[in-house]
Amino acid sequence: MSEHTVAGKRMPRIDSVAKATGDARYTADIALPRMLHGKILRSPHAHARILHIDASKAERLSGVRAVVTGQDVAGVRWGVFRYTRDQAMLALDKVRYIGEDVAAVAAEDEETALEALSLIEVEYEPLPAVFDPVEAMMPEAPRIHDHADNNVNIFVPIEVGDIERGFQEAHYVREDHFSANEHGYYQAEPYAVLVDCDSSGNLEIWLSNASPHTKAKALANLLKMPLHKVKVRKVASGGAFGGRSDVFPGEFIAALLSRKARRPVKIVYTREESLTAIRQVHSMAVDVKTGVKADGTFIATDVKVIMDGGAYSSTGPIATSVPFLVWEETYRLPNVRFHGYRVYTNKPVRGMYGSHGRAFLGGLGMQLDMIAEELGIDPVEIRLRNALHAGDVQATGSKVFSCGLSESIRQAAEKSGWKEKRGQLPYGKGIGMGCNGMMVGFPMGIRGGSSAYIKFNEDAGATLISGVADNGQGNDSMMVQIAADVLGMRMDEINLVSADSEITTLDQGSYSQAAAFVSGNAVRAAAMDARKQILEIASEMLETDVKALELGDHRVYDVKDADRNVPLHKIIRYALLRNKPIMGRGSYMPHVDQKREWVSNPRGQQAGTFSFGAFVVEVEVDVETGRVKLTRVTGAHDCGFAINPMAVEGQFDGNVGRAGVGASLLEEHVWDGGQALNANMLEHKLPLSVDMPSVIQRIIVESMDPEGPFGAKEAGLAGAMNLFQAVGNAIYDAIGVWLHEFPFTPERVLEALEKKGE
Amino acid sequence: MEKRIIQLTVNGEEYDLAVAPNRTLLEVLRDDLSLTGAKAGCDDGACGTCTVLLDGQPVRSCLTLAVEVQGKAITTIEGLTADGDLHPIQQAFVERGAIQCGFCSPGMILVTKTLLDENPHPTEQEAREAISGNFCRCTGYAKIVEAMLAAAEMVEGGCHE
Numbered sequence: 052m053s054e055h056t057v058a059g060k061r062m063p064r065i066d067s068v069a070k071a072t073g074d075a076r077y078t079a080d081i082a083l084p085r086m087l088h089g090k091i092l093r094s095p096h097a098h099a100r101i102l103h104i105d106a107s108k109a110e111r112l113s114g115v116r117a118v119v120t121g122q123d124v125a126g127v128r129w130g131v132f133r134y135t136r137d138q139a140m141l142a143l144d145k146v147r148y149i150g151e152d153v154a155a156v157a158a159e160d161e162e163t164a165l166e167a168l169s170l171i172e173v174e175y176e177p178l179p180a181v182f183d184p185v186e187a188m189m190p191e192a193p194r195i196h197d198h199a200d201n202n203v204n205i206f207v208p209i210e211v212g213d214i215e216r217g218f219q220e221a222h223y224v225r226e227d228h229f230s231a232n233e234h235g236y237y238q239a240e241p242y243a244v245l246v247d248c249d250s251s252g253n254l255e256i257w258l259s260n261a262s263p264h265t266k267a268k269a270l271a272n273l274l275k276m277p278l279h280k281v282k283v284r285k286v287a288s289g290g291a292f293g294g295r296s297d298v299f300p301g302e303f304i305a306a307l308l309s310r311k312a313r314r315p316v317k318i319v320y321t322r323e324e325s326l327t328a329i330r331q332v333h334s335m336a337v338d339v340k341t342g343v344k345a346d347g348t349f350i351a352t353d354v355k356v357i358m359d360g361g362a363y364s365s366t367g368p369i370a371t372s373v374p375f376l377v378w379e380e381t382y383r384l385p386n387v388r389f390h391g392y393r394v395y396t397n398k399p400v401r402g403m404y405g406s407h408g409r410a411f412l413g414g415l416g417m418q419l420d421m422i423a424e425e426l427g428i429d430p431v432e433i434r435l436r437n438a439l440h441a442g443d444v445q446a447t448g449s450k451v452f453s454c455g456l457s458e459s460i461r462q463a464a465e466k467s468g469w470k471e472k473r474g475q476l477p478y479g480k481g482i483g484m485g486c487n488g489m490m491v492g493f494p495m496g497i498r499g500g501s502s503a504y505i506k507f508n509e510d511a512g513a514t515l516i517s518g519v520a521d522n523g524q525g526n527d528s529m530m531v532q533i534a535a536d537v538l539g540m541r542m543d544e545i546n547l548v549s550a551d552s553e554i555t556t557l558d559q560g561s562y563s564q565a566a567a568f569v570s571g572n573a574v575r576a577a578a579m580d581a582r583k584q585i586l587e588i589a590s591e592m593l594e595t596d597v598k599a600l601e602l603g604d605h606r607v608y609d610v611k612d613a614d615r616n617v618p619l620h621k622i623i624r625y626a627l628l629r630n631k632p633i634m635g636r637g638s639y640m641p642h643v644d645q646k647r648e649w650v651s652n653p654r655g656q657q658a659g660t661f662s663f664g665a666f667v668v669e670v671e672v673d674v675e676t677g678r679v680k681l682t683r684v685t686g687a688h689d690c691g692f693a694i695n696p697m698a699v700e701g702q703f704d705g706n707v708g709r710a711g712v713g714a715s716l717l718e719e720h721v722w723d724g725g726q727a728l729n730a731n732m733l734e735h736k737l738p739l740s741v742d743m744p745s746v747i748q749r750i751i752v753e754s755m756d757p758e759g760p761f762g763a764k765e766a767g768l769a770g771a772m773n774l775f776q777a778v779g780n781a782i783y784d785a786i787g788v789w790l791h792e793f794p795f796t797p798e799r800v801l802e803a804l805e806k807k808g809e
Numbered sequence: 810m811e812k813r814i815i816q817l818t819v820n821g822e823e824y825d826l827a828v829a830p831n832r833t834l835l836e837v838l839r840d841d842l843s844l845t846g847a848k849a850g851c852d853d854g855a856c857g858t859c860t861v862l863l864d865g866q867p868v869r870s871c872l873t874l875a876v877e878v879q880g881k882a883i884t885t886i887e888g889l890t891a892d893g894d895l896h897p898i899q900q901a902f903v904e905r906g907a908i909q910c911g912f913c914s915p916g917m918i919l920v921t922k923t924l925l926d927e928n929p930h931p932t933e934q935e936a937r938e939a940i941s942g943n944f945c946r947c948t949g950y951a952k953i954v955e956a957m958l959a960a961a962e963m964v965e966g967g968c969h970e
Contacts, residue, residue, distance in 0.1 A: 071911075072895070073847075238910070290946050708946070740945075745937075
């Protein structure tokens with residue numbers, strides 16, 4: 052597959068014209084006949100018992116068509132895992148955070164729905180609440196869930212090798228502490244959902260999501276419906292970053308209201324609801340003790356992290372594990388002890404985020420620079436000495452099949468001018484590096500694979516059907532690009548049907564970074580299957596052995612005599628006449644250890660492959676104001692193979708915004724107890740165009756994974772998971788102080804400078 | 810609230826509408842005229858996804874009352890392709906990969922329109938400043954700025970208007 056026609060080329064995405072013209076339909080843009088407007092009544096208490104709910108006045112208000120409370124759905128609880136079903140989709144006996152869903156109405160218009168909410172009487176008995184995970188683990192802390200002693204929601208212990216012996220044999224050992232506050236996903240599109248329950252027992256639903264099939268299955272379970280009656284429809288998505296992966300009360304409530312009213316119901320959250328009543332990004336505190344040999348290679352790694360999970364589990368087992376796994380996916384770690392705690396508090400629920408674990412990965416990556424300095428080793432060199440290589444086995448047992456980490460480190464260093472700059476820039480200016488590896492997919496049982504099919508129309512145009520979801524990163528376009536390349540067609544000759552749970556076959560969804568590797572492999576297989584059928588039909592038509600034929604440029608031709616050829620549309624028609632219509636099908640299941648489990652068995656092959664990256668940032672620190680500005684970023688990312696280099700570059704840039712500027716320098720929520728004081732876009736600082744570095748050098752490293760489609764792995768998580776280290780290290784290079792608390796706001800920079808001066 | 814009869818000029822078309830005086834221009838465009846290209850992203854005037862042009866100047870339609878804008882020329886993203894072809898700015902956004910989730914794109918494109926109308930040769934810094942009131946979570950703004958500068962060249966090259 053060396054001669055690509057479309058793959059590997061910079062292609063405009065298939066969805067971008069509709070998005071440039073305003074034609075793309077997002078959930079809130081859709082209106083159905085007789086559609087009602089839903090609104091949700093939320094808890095004003097961080098922790099309270101619900102004594103009584105009286106919704107009768109709301110029900111009697113003119114224009115109200117349905118009211119639901121926890122009484123309607125007693126006992127319906129959601130959890131991503133069988134062992135984490137702790138979130139009532141409508142609170143029944145207790146509320147555990149400010150903003151929790153208590154009751155809902157559907158009315159003819161929004162004003163009536165809001166008025167109806169004000170008529171619902173809820174009697175609460177406030178309970179003592181706890182807002183800090185360390186306090187929540189104390190014996191005297193209020194108990195948030197009956198099942199959770201010391202409010203510990205998830206505990207992940209991982210032990211590899213002999214940690215004590217590792218420390219005994221270490222040449223140098225150091226311990227550090229890092230922490231980070233919560234922040235928000237801030238997808239451009241606020242949460243919105245539209246549900247239409249019809250009289251035949253079908254439920255159609257439109258909402259931004261990372262996996263239509265997972266949403267459908269969850270709703271079928273929660274609503275006790277057969278899966279084929281729940282139809283998640285495709286809709287444009289205004290961003291996800293991990294925040295659309297879980298299942299939320301909003302969609303369940305909209306379904307209940309629609310079922311009750313027998314009319315379509317749309318619920319559109321306010322920005323504040325989107326920030327507090329869905330998911331936030333975990334805050335965390337990390338203690339890390341590392342022992343190295345004299346040459347700087349790791350010999351013992353002991354990490355304890357306490358994450359504030361908020362009131363419910365969400366993706367807790369994954370969230371508790373991922374930062375550590377990313378670390379072991381980067382470096383050789385012979386002896387490890389990891390204790391990950393996710394703790395319940397009376398704060399909004401926390402989920403997975405594209406840059407989850409800034410205190411963890413930022414902290415470990417900064418500590419590595421501290422160690423390097425102590426040992427007199429260059430930060431680039433110490434990374435190269437510890438970096439994983441192809442053929443290595445990671446701490447918990449995953450084999451690495453392709454690895455461009457060392458090459459990424461070298462290229463990022465070289466193209467950033469590392470040698471000339473590190474330690475040599477004037478005071479206030481600095482340069483730093485961060486690295487990471489990243490799982491491409493993870494074990495998800497029957498839901499971990501993807502399948503696709505492709506059919507041909509008589510004019511030789513094709514329709515590709517894949518379950519892949521696109522949250523803006525370009526997965527849809529990527530699938531078409533893969534199919535077009537295999538079939539020798541133009542991208543505009545292939546129509547895509549995706550993300551519809553009724554029409555498409557099962558797909559793992561666009562979390563876990565698996566779309567290119569898993570969905571892409573399924574699409575490639577479907578296209579290869581169609582190609583094989585086309586060649587077989589052509590072989591009959593040309594009376595030539597199939598091995599002598601090639602498909603390309605809309606025809607099949609004899610390799611030895613290109614004049615002997617037959618156009619594709621004739622092949623399609625001939626196949627129809629012969630009762631052998633061209634229908635390609637393909638599927639892919641990554642080779643992971645299906646017995647691996649996040650908490651009970653964190654061992655075995657975690658992912659089908661791993662991506663890698665190294666980013667170098669340059670900063671300017673204003674020592675008067677404490678403000679840090681990124682001036683230049685040089686990132687190298689081993690994505691396996693760049694199916695669309697332009698889309699890969701877009702991921703570099705987005706990560707510089709979200710992780711390099713946002714998570715590292717700006718973003719955090721401020722609290723009064725359980726009330727987020729800045730759950731809006733004015734006071735929660737977000738990266739804007741003027742905050743970005745004007746130079747982003749993007750280096751695509753292609754390690755050509757043996758299993759990936761055309762060698763591709765994933766292209767989204769390199770900078771996302773390492774830029775916070777790079778920024779912290781660059782700040783040290785600039786002003787000689789280490790910052791231990793994210794984000795690195797002007798206040799924290801000034802405080803650290805003051806301490807240093809003392 | 811008692812409705813008032815107003816006349817709005819949107820993308821060159823005149824509309825007679827009965828609207829309550831508390832309704833925003835964004836609500837009227839989206840709900841009454843089905844022009845859903847302008848989005849509600851924050852309802853605080855912070856994010857810029859609701860941007861439309863009023864006599865050629867970008868405004869936050871979520872902070873603008875519909876009854877205030879009678880007699881002014883309102884341009885939404887749908888109005889940029891009135892003749893069926895992509896505007897060079899739209900074309901540049903598509904070709905340069907400046908669109909990911911696309912939720913901010915209509916606002917970004919309209920702000921670029923005003924910038925290029927007033928300043929056909931913007932510097933990179935001027936382009937950055939022009940969109941500094943428009944939030945994008947996906948792109949890190951890099952390819953948007955590239956597209957804005959490319960669009961300036963395309964407009965200059967005479968491929969439109």
